[in-house]
Amino acid sequence: MTASAVPLIWLVPALPLAGFVVNGALLFAAPGAKRAVSAIGVGVLLLAFAVALAAVLGYAGAGGGAPEVFTYWSWMAVDKLQVAFALQVDPLSCVMILVVTGVGALIHVFSVGYMYEDPGYARYFAYLNLFVFFMLILVLGASFPVMFVGWEGVGLCSYLLIGFWFGEKANADAGKKAFVVNRIGDFGFLIAMFLIYQNVGSLDFNAVFAAAPAALAGVVTAVCLFLFLGCTGKSAQIPLYTWLPDAMAGPTPVSALIHAATMVTAGVYLVARCNVLFAMSPVASSVVAGVGALTALFAATIALQQWDIKKVLAYSTVSQLGYMFLGVGTGAYAAGIFHLATHAFFKALLFLGSGSVIHAMHHAYHATHSHEDAQDMRNMGGLKRWLPVTTVLMWVATLAIAGVPPLSGFFSKDEILGAAFARGQAQGIWYLYWAMGLAAALLTAFYMTRLMLYTFHGPNRTGEKESGHLREAPWMMTGPLVVLGVLAAVGGALNVPAIVGGGARLERWLAPVTSAGAALLPAGEVSPGTEWTLLGVAVLIAAAGIVGAFRLLDLNALVPARSAPAETGFARVLARKWYVDEIYDAAIVRPVVWLSRRVLWQGVDQGAVDGAGVNGLARAARALGWLGSRLQTGEVGFYVVLFVAGVVVVLRAALR
Amino acid sequence: MFLTPALAISAVLFAIGVAGVLVRRNAIVIFMCVELMLNAVNLTFVALAQQLGVAGQVFVFFVMAVAAAEAAVGLAIIIAIYRHRETVDLRDINILKG
């Protein structure tokens, strides 16, 4: 192989970074240069994808097994701690960079059309490029600290982009919420890093994973649980998922890229990367899988009763992330990554499609100067008449997410559920996880069909005048949708399981990375008969969900959002998200704010530090000074008294 | 033979002199109490000279000479102060106040 493109891997993150710098400069220098911004913003992503593809092909051609580490400079060199800025090319990072740059490029193209009228156009693309840069650092990092740089960076960009329209307080609050909740998870990540360093002495992935079975044997459960805390924050699992629905306040392409396809998958990537550690601790793996399964089911129940189209998709994302964690918790790391990739395809498609819908609704309301909510499904209905392409593509994505064969979602979801069931033979609790996953699949099919029916079918509730202005989005926006639709449909080919005659290519590609973990935590085996039964059950569940939605939902009973009645009973609990936000507010936020205000601010800062410390010292100095001044009476008689008193004291000391 | 009693008398006289300096307000009377203290010390020197040699008596000689000089200058100062302030009461002489 001549001139492999692998050493050019540094270009992949460098290009978006350059895009950020140039777009940022344009923001200040020439804010009106939208075409330049578009060209640079999208161009760097396409170039990055091309380089990434070349690098992956070069890596595959060279054998595609051992990780290649490229060290660029020494970042921290303190006594025994040696951390270099290094990027690592191995099967897992190859998959991730292709997903990030590929889906990212498509979403950048979509953004050109979606955000063109926005005054913050240059700022948007600058932030978006910066985000891609950090995400690539995250997945390419060769050590925990470098990955953490990316981890924090994507959190920062998430904050910037969620609060993009910060003129509205609600948007700024949503950005803050995302950042603060993520921080809690980051704390867990840091503790895990400290533990790892303390026991292994290094933070490079290859060194840590090689030394782990011996050095980390005692603390590995703690390390994994702390890492998982970081994952629950970044990947919106229970208990730190509450920021993700609020994050829908950002522009829709942002929701697609960051909160569906890439950033939120960082947690899954982390677990897959550290598969050795998680495999060493069956307890931690079980926790990961259990939390994932529970989150999948929990979020799906909430999605059943949401009216905002983006909120439904947000909870759907949380639910699907739960599936991914169920997968990696079971030990089926390749299955989790597979679902990560297919989910990126169909969820990005769903979000961008909803973006098309919202774009059209905005346009219609703008034309008639109406102030209705453009994102509420109760204001939509029957849109397939005006947005046929979007409708078709979103149906493809819906069938994919519901798990209808032969679309991609079916393969990835089924593999995860199969792995969970297989492990159930060794330990009963896995059957419970499998059952929760199956229930979540049923609900997923149901609420996604509900979304499609309410939005695109049935009578139109937008209004007579507005509906005249509805039209399909321009090709700049629908083009990427088509590409994603194709990927969502055929993406299953990446990893067709052996039982249906496929080559399980992704699993074999990732084997060099996951084999160490798989050796420590062997997957269960099921007979072919059981496997076919499971496949059949999955298809039945998907069909039941879709058909159930068709049968049970009465499209004619809906009214526009403004005049819609409030929910009652159990539906209300679901619509209010099981009151989790309210519980957090009462149990955690209020006490912390009280603590900060009363105790730390008024008590410690004003009272102790200011009052006793600073002012108190000043007062004491003044008092001493006053005492001293009282001694200066100017009366010789008084001075003599002091003099003699001093003599008495000295004599007493001298005569002792 | 009289060493210890003499030393005791000297201590008593010295203490009386100190008390006088502390208690009185009249500058001249305070001065006289200082002279009293000097004399008490002279008595100590003389008593010890009986045991340790004549150098003690020579020292008393010098003390007297210096006391005389000191009395002259001190009284001259008191006169100068009286000229300016019309008083020798220590409580009124407090320019050093503050």
Place this chain on the structure above:
Amino acid sequence: MTLLRFVFWSFAGLGVLAALLCVTRRDAVKSAIWLVVTLFSLAVLFAVLDAQFLAVMQVLVYAGAIMVLFLFVIMLLNLGRGGPGDAKGPLGILVGVILGGLLLVQLTSLTKASVATGAALPPGTVAALQQQQGAVGMVARPLFDTYLIPFEITSVLLLAAVVGAVVLAKRKL
């Protein structure tokens, strides 16, 4: 009780009594007179302690010159009667007495100390010396011999004191 002892103790008692009276009199002149009595008693004590020359010097210089100077100044400044309560208030008296008492206690502890046996001369040495050289000669010989320089310096000191006193007390320079 030999005569010497009697003389010693009676004049010691007189001296202490006179000192107390000196310190407590309201009238400055009376204080001065009592101080003169104290100085006389001390002169007698000097004589008992084999320092006859110093006893005479005490009377001549201290009682005769210094106290006369004091009386001159008292009368010059017309302080005879003394004002109402020349002493400080009750608190001042208390503080003074207490400090004086403390000092007394500390000093009496010194009197318990005896002279180191090696340093003490045989008893009667000074008296013998007196017999040989005379009372004056006993003091004079070291004065002009070992302590010549302090002697000369003292004379300069006296000169300075005279000049200083004259300058300080003048009305106009």
